[in-house]
Amino acid sequence: MPVMQESAEAQIVAAHGGGGALTQALIRERVLARLSNALLDPLTDGAVLPWSAGKLVFTTDSYVVTPIEFPGGDIGTLAVSGTVNDLAVMGADPVAISLGLILEEGLSLDCLDRIIASIARTAREAGVLVATGDTKVIERRSEADAGLLINTAGIGRLRPDARLGVERIGPGDCVLVNGRIGEHGLAIMSVRQGLEFDTPLRSDAAPLNGLTSDLFDLGADIKFMRDATRGGVAGVLADVCEHAGLSVEIDERQAPVSRTARHAAEMLGLDPLTVANEGKLVCVVAAGDCQRVLQRMWVHPLGRHAACMGVVTDRRPPLVELVTRVGGRRIVQRPHGAELPRIC
């Protein structure tokens, strides 16, 4: 009997999602134990935050990545970083996030503990509070592995000095990226395919609000920022072209891609430009401020490999064009979406 009980307690069961005593115990012992803070602890229907007058930014993302743990992070790192980054690239200082856990029956409590620990660590790193949450349980989707899905929403304060907008972009502006691209998506795909490399490929998942805050503090003319998640850098640049009605010319030699990532992309038949990142942003800056912004990125731990990889032009029709290593030119398309399922 004690052994059976032990084993029953070691994983998520349907009743953990029923809203009764078992849900309460799970939340207190597994979630609050690590995420405890003044906003979350009352476990009321919502968190109450003082808010001074000013613009608020509100965002949400769900995370459905498989596998849920991978080199360089896990779905918890991702769920906090992704939502923090959405606020950061809007020009906001993140304040609080919500945490919606959807657990599959059979998920091991040890695994849940590790994910919650990642959430706590990443939230601390980003300086945001997990202010409110919800836990549900669903049946597992496959025999192989019981996982979990996470939704985070976030609220932040818009910085009065942020003047971002795709309509501010003009010909001659520089297109910067804060480091090596494609590493999140390639790390996930390599794990799925069982590929191994001499230098391990790790997800770049990280909260970027410290970096963006440094950039705004510079007072440089930053016109646009976007984190290059699903759809990768190519997806962001396609959006820029579409909404600004301008072209972007990128230089393959300047695009920061690690040797391992390039190798992995070749083996997987993927273009690093279209692969998801979780700690990279594309930033469009007035040409005169490019060098200052780049230098500020270089001294930040998450900007060491930053580069100016392209320039905005008024060539018609609006297109993203890549100048290849050997001087050729090819058009970079917005990815269709089928390449990388459940990558974030």
Next chain:
Amino acid sequence: MPVMQESAEAQIVAAHGGGGALTQALIRERVLARLSNALLDPLTDGAVLPWSAGKLVFTTDSYVVTPIEFPGGDIGTLAVSGTVNDLAVMGADPVAISLGLILEEGLSLDCLDRIIASIARTAREAGVLVATGDTKVIERRSEADAGLLINTAGIGRLRPDARLGVERIGPGDCVLVNGRIGEHGLAIMSVRQGLEFDTPLRSDAAPLNGLTSDLFDLGADIKFMRDATRGGVAGVLADVCEHAGLSVEIDERQAPVSRTARHAAEMLGLDPLTVANEGKLVCVVAAGDCQRVLQRMWVHPLGRHAACMGVVTDRRPPLVELVTRVGGRRIVQRPHGAELPRIC
């Protein structure tokens, strides 16, 4: 070929979640087409809202109900009502919600359209904007039915006149409910079990912020409110006892339960007190204000069957006790959680 294409387009495929062209088309044609508003339309990483100084309430809930469409509503009605209600019972006026859609491969686009229409209708009814969103695709969990999961987070402004807190509850306070209980959970369970009744049992899912706003406008001494979702009225009262250190005595004859719900509960072996509601709140009011609050509820469409079903006492130890129809007494326990999986 045209036929194959038609059939491929009629349901969700993995690539709808890839963040590329197909994701964009889905969001524009299926989601934005119905939810369009000034905050959501730019499709940026987040919505920017002006916010005057004052307290903000932030909440989240995920919805995993099966089946996703049921008598009286669907998962979309639920996802908007649930989050709006969490804000309302905190004493906040809901302002905006986020919408995280997690679609299963194989979900029919017709079904998705109906759910989005419900979301739009319920948001309009509640007077909240769907300000920001995210769409992901996961593999389907069973051959039988491809469904979807929804997370909504919400932000609202705390009303300066709301003075809610379990610590304000005292002996003699009245326990009110705004109508017939148990109907959401019983409607879902009846569908699952294939039970039919002469009078159809319908989910009570509805946004309660109009009702709560009317109650606050009264100026009555409302001490505590909570929507009675998972765990039902019994779960809310168990929380009151635990946190206030007081007892609650409820009168079975005063608890509003429809004949059909009572009949369904008997057939399903469930106690209506422990079954989830999605349009019912428990409200603790100073005895002197009970009648005023009740009368205000009665004139609201969502309060027609409101009742004072109990009273707070200082009996020790703190317990919820039910006085039965025949004058007996039984202790009402917090439900364990196993009774009703995936009910909301």
